[in-house]
Amino acid sequence: MAVKTFLEAIREGLRQELARDPRVIIYGEDVGVRGGVFRVTDGLQAEFGADRVMDSPLAEAAIVGTAIGAAVNGLRPIPEIQFADFIFPAINQIVQEAARMRYRSNNDFEVPIVIRAPFGGGVRGGLYHSQSVEAFFAHVPGMCVVIPSTPYDAKGLLAAAVDQPDPVLFLEHKALYRSVRAEVPEERYVIPLGKADRKREGRDVTVIGYGLMVGFALSAAQTLAEEGISLEVIDLRSIRPFDREAILESARKTGKVMIVHEDNKTGGFGAEISAVIAEEALFYLDAPIVRLTGPDVPAMGFSPPLEHAFMVTAEKIAEAARELARF
Amino acid sequence: MPESGLTPELMKEMYYVMALSRALDDRLWVLNRQGRAPTVYSSNGHEATQVGSAFALRRGEDWIVPYYRDMALVLAWGMTAREVMLHFFAKAEDPNSGGRQMMAHWGSGRLHVLSTGAVVATQDAHAAGLALASKILKDGRVSVCYFGDGSTSQGEFHEALNFAAVHKLPVIFFNENNGYAISVPLSKQTVVQDISARAAAYGIPGIMVDGSDPVKVYEVTKAAADRARRGEGPTLIEAKTYRFVPHSSEDDDRAYRSREEVQEHKKHDPVITFAERLLKDKILTEADKKAMAAKIKQVVDDATTYADKAALPDPSTLGQYVYGGALA
Ligand SMILES: Cc1ncc(C[n+]2csc(CCOP(=O)(O)OP(=O)(O)O)c2C)c(N)n1
Numbered sequence: 342m343a344v345k346t347f348l349e350a351i352r353e354g355l356r357q358e359l360a361r362d363p364r365v366i367i368y369g370e371d372v373g374v375r376g377g378v379f380r381v382t383d384g385l386q387a388e389f390g391a392d393r394v395m396d397s398p399l400a401e402a403a404i405v406g407t408a409i410g411a412a413v414n415g416l417r418p419i420p421e422i423q424f425a426d427f428i429f430p431a432i433n434q435i436v437q438e439a440a441r442m443r444y445r446s447n448n449d450f451e452v453p454i455v456i457r458a459p460f461g462g463g464v465r466g467g468l469y470h471s472q473s474v475e476a477f478f479a480h481v482p483g484m485c486v487v488i489p490s491t492p493y494d495a496k497g498l499l500a501a502a503v504d505q506p507d508p509v510l511f512l513e514h515k516a517l518y519r520s521v522r523a524e525v526p527e528e529r530y531v532i533p534l535g536k537a538d539r540k541r542e543g544r545d546v547t548v549i550g551y552g553l554m555v556g557f558a559l560s561a562a563q564t565l566a567e568e569g570i571s572l573e574v575i576d577l578r579s580i581r582p583f584d585r586e587a588i589l590e591s592a593r594k595t596g597k598v599m600i601v602h603e604d605n606k607t608g609g610f611g612a613e614i615s616a617v618i619a620e621e622a623l624f625y626l627d628a629p630i631v632r633l634t635g636p637d638v639p640a641m642g643f644s645p646p647l648e649h650a651f652m653v654t655a656e657k658i659a660e661a662a663r664e665l666a667r668f
Numbered sequence: 669m670p671e672s673g674l675t676p677e678l679m680k681e682m683y684y685v686m687a688l689s690r691a692l693d694d695r696l697w698v699l700n701r702q703g704r705a706p707t708v709y710s711s712n713g714h715e716a717t718q719v720g721s722a723f724a725l726r727r728g729e730d731w732i733v734p735y736y737r738d739m740a741l742v743l744a745w746g747m748t749a750r751e752v753m754l755h756f757f758a759k760a761e762d763p764n765s766g767g768r769q770m771m772a773h774w775g776s777g778r779l780h781v782l783s784t785g786a787v788v789a790t791q792d793a794h795a796a797g798l799a800l801a802s803k804i805l806k807d808g809r810v811s812v813c814y815f816g817d818g819s820t821s822q823g824e825f826h827e828a829l830n831f832a833a834v835h836k837l838p839v840i841f842f843n844e845n846n847g848y849a850i851s852v853p854l855s856k857q858t859v860v861q862d863i864s865a866r867a868a869a870y871g872i873p874g875i876m877v878d879g880s881d882p883v884k885v886y887e888v889t890k891a892a893a894d895r896a897r898r899g900e901g902p903t904l905i906e907a908k909t910y911r912f913v914p915h916s917s918e919d920d921d922r923a924y925r926s927r928e929e930v931q932e933h934k935k936h937d938p939v940i941t942f943a944e945r946l947l948k949d950k951i952l953t954e955a956d957k958k959a960m961a962a963k964i965k966q967v968v969d970d971a972t973t974y975a976d977k978a979a980l981p982d983p984s985t986l987g988q989y990v991y992g993g994a995l996a
Contacts, residue, residue: 366804392804398834403793403827410797413782414731415805418797430823438790446775446783447766448989482990506992533994582995 345525348518350492351457352381354499355419357529359389362417365503368395369404369421369457378423379459379518401431408454409439417503418454425460425512426472439508440483453506455499461514461553461603463652467643470515473604473635478510479581479613485509485534486581490555492523494578497532505534514553521556535582539591543573545666547591549614550601551577554653558601561659570666580610585617592618596627597665603653606634628668633661672887674723676951682723682744682882683942683952684960686715689740690939691964692749693913695972696756696771700917704976705756709736709772713912716938717844718814719744720885721907725812725893731798733782733791733813736772737844737911741814746779749967753975760981767981780809789815789822792841796828799837799896810896812840812889818849820866821857829904833870838896840889843906844879850915851924864906872902879907880938912937 345353358365367382373396376383386394397404401422408418422428428435439452462471479486487502487509489495495513502509540555541562548558555576562572573591577583592598598618600611611632618630633653635641641651689711696708711718714737722732722744734741739752751763755774758767764775765783775783782798784791795813802809819825820843832839843863847854860866867874873895877888885907892903910933914921921930946952 395835398827398831400827400831402824403796403831406790406793406824406828407797407800407831410733410782410794410799410811411801411804412797413794414798414801414809414811415807416801433787434790434793434824437785437787438794441785442783443989443992445765445769445773445785446777447762447768448992449763449775449777450783451992485991485995501994505994507995535995 342524342526344522345492346519347492347495347513347521348379348381350496350525351499351513352383352385353525354496355382356385356388358419358500358503359385359393361529364415364417365419366393366395366411366416367419367421368397370399370423371396372421377421379515382421401427402434405431405434405439405456409434409442409452412452412454413450419503420454420456422456422458424470425458425474426469428458428474432477435478435484435508435510436481440481443507444483451506452508455502455509455511457511457513459515460512461516462641463553463648464515465643465648466515466641468640471641473602475512475580476604476609479610483507484581485579486512487534487579488512488514488552489578490517490552490576492521492525494532494538496525497530498534498578500529500531501534504531512552516553532578534579535584536578537584537587538576538578539573539587540576541572541574543571543595545571545595546597546599546662547573547575547595548599548601548658548662549575549577549588551580552603554601554603557653557655558658560655561662564655564659565662565666568663570663572662588614588617589622592622593625596625597668598626599631599633599662599665601633601653601658603635605637606632607637609634628665631661631665633658672890674883674886678723679883679946679951680956682719683946685719685744686740686882686939686942687960688749688964688967689715689719689743691968692743692752692971693739695968697913697917699756699972705771707771708917710911710913711737711740713910713933713938714844714846714879715740716882716942717879717885717907717909720882721812721842721889724886724889725810728779730809730893731780731782731795731811733795733798733811734774734784735788735791735815736786737816738774738814739772742774742781745781747774747776747781749971750974753971754978757975757978758980759975759978761978766985788819789824791815792825792828793831795839795841796832796837799832799839800835802838803835808897810838810840810893812842814842814844816849817843817845817847817854817863818852818857820863829867829870829872829902832902833872836899836901838899839902840892840896841902841904842889843904844909845906846909846911848911848915848925850919862906864904867904872904874904874906876906876908879909880936880941882938882942
């Protein structure tokens with residue numbers, strides 16, 4: 342098994358999808374000749390041709406809108422939105438068109454597209470290259486929202502996303518692209534959507550997260566283990582659908598739950614998780630649910646102290662979890 | 669046979685669909701005023717535009733992406749009067765949406781009519797996307813989206829034209845310019861006089877046509893489709909037309925246009941003028957016309973009775989078809 346970065350795992354997944362199914366096409370801004378601004382699609386146009394991996398005009402609504410039509414007429418498009426921050430010109434096409442097509446046509450049409458978008462902060466991206474946009478889309482029935490945290494998951498979830506005959510938003514945290522490496526099988530494998538991964542078993546506190554936060558939670562768990570505090574870490578991997586059973590089982594076991602995300606708190610996905618736990622596992626809880634999230638400010642500041650103050654870090658997770666364990 | 673392929677038989681058929689659409693439309697208004705259905709969106713006045721263009725395409729094989737104004741278009745494309753009525757009454761058997769969507773939100777996988785929502789201009793990008801697949805899969809299909817003049821103020825109209833032009837896609841952007849977006853006249857949408865002029869900005873042909881003449885509409889659509897199939901890229905067609913009725917059954921057009929203006933346009937009612945022309949050219953006889961009228965009455969009555977009696981959707985189906993595949 343080869344060791345790959347998060348980015349390489351996604352690229353390998355894309356290459357395999359292009360190779361195994363002639364209906365798969367990739368397009369977006371700079372994805373062709375340049376191979377993407379992060380180089381995720383590097384080499385794919387040379388390998389598969391400019392018809393299958395193509396540069397599109399700089400117009401997000403058209404990128405997603407045409408992907409919808411192309412999907413209906415027999416392709417399996419994987420459009421890229423260059424940065425998640427720029428997905429909003431396309432939000433109408435995603436929410437009102439792609440996600441509603443199956444329902445409004447009474448199952449006559451479906452829209453199998455995977456919209457890839459780099460997201461997240463802590464990369465000196467400032468207001469418009471750092472955003473977490475998942476909550477907007479997780480609200481939408483008919484959408485899938487997938488957020489991998491490891492190279493292995495990224496490849497397996499990408500395959501599941503391509504197999505799913507509905508619109509999938511595949512969010513790739515930019516800070517993970519080159520910072521994590523792991524063994525990734527050569528062959529294609531599928532990690533089903535809606536199945537969480539218990540990354541670490543623990544007794545005292547359950548920490549639930551996704552994307553970049555998972556690694557941070559694991560290092561916090563390491564720190565606290567030395568202090569005799571045992572964290573259970575759950576990686577949701579997809580937030581629509583999300584794994585209610587895994588969350589509830591762990592909440593019932595530890596009785597203390599902390600949810601972490603970089604997205605801001607109000608209306609963030611943590612609110613949904615805590616509501617589910619309150620509805621279905623309230624009497625198992627030994628402490629109020631804690632949400633450790635980005636602050637309720639419009640977006641991430643650029644200057645390092647502003648960015649650091651915004652970001653959820655391993656240290657912040659350890660501190661909040663320590664407090665929760667002592668409750 | 670004329671070069672365009674428009675035979676007398678086809679012209680007769682065109683007239684039949686135009687007259688059927690008008691009769692069905694008239695019935696919808698009656699049913700609405702009787703309180704039996706909440707909303708009507710009409711193609712009343714646009715029949716020549718819609719039917720003329722449909723007949724120039726490979727009906728049921730090419731793709732159309734209509735908008736709410738396009739009842740005559742979908743009838744020409746193969747939807748039946750019963751299916752239109754089932755949709756109008758929001759019955760379970762409605763093939764467009766199973767009663768989920770408000771009237772005039774067409775869609776049929778069987779007929780290659782892409783399902784439409786209500787947000788104007790979104791369909792322009794869908795048509796470009798359908799055509800992108802046709803180009804890559806080489807399936808020989810042309811995709812055509814239809815839209816009103818007001819909707820060309822939307823960014824997505826411009827994005828779609830540009831995208832299609834850059835990638836030379838086999839798509840036709842078909843504008844039905846009736847001069848109004850609900851109450852707002854074209855002069856308040858744009859200072860450009862003709863929507864077709866906008867094609868210049870994208871380096872594609874912009875063709876203007878008299879939308880009350882189905883033969884002319886047929887010819888320009890045929891030329892644009894041929895061009896698309898030859899791999900030469902998209903065309904913007906603007907058919908100048910007029911709607912004879914309010915925007916919808918919820919609208920009162922007396923607030924924004926005079927009765928004189930409407931009457932003036934009705935002098936060129938395409939359903940009447942086309943019949944006159946076919947009679948004059950001896951393509952249609954008075955007897956044919958009478959027989960058609962009788963048949964149309966019977967078809968509209970049948971559709972009304974059939975749809976009226978059809979079952980409503982079962983509320984237990986509300987949660988169906990949110991996802992497919994592994995998540996169904
Ligand atoms: C994005 C959007 N904004 C507003 C509306 C409400 N609306 C429905 S039809 C319409 C007018 C459209 O006029 P036009 O495009 O000229 O088509 P016509 O109805 O005249 O055929 C408006 C404003 C809508 N459907 N979509």
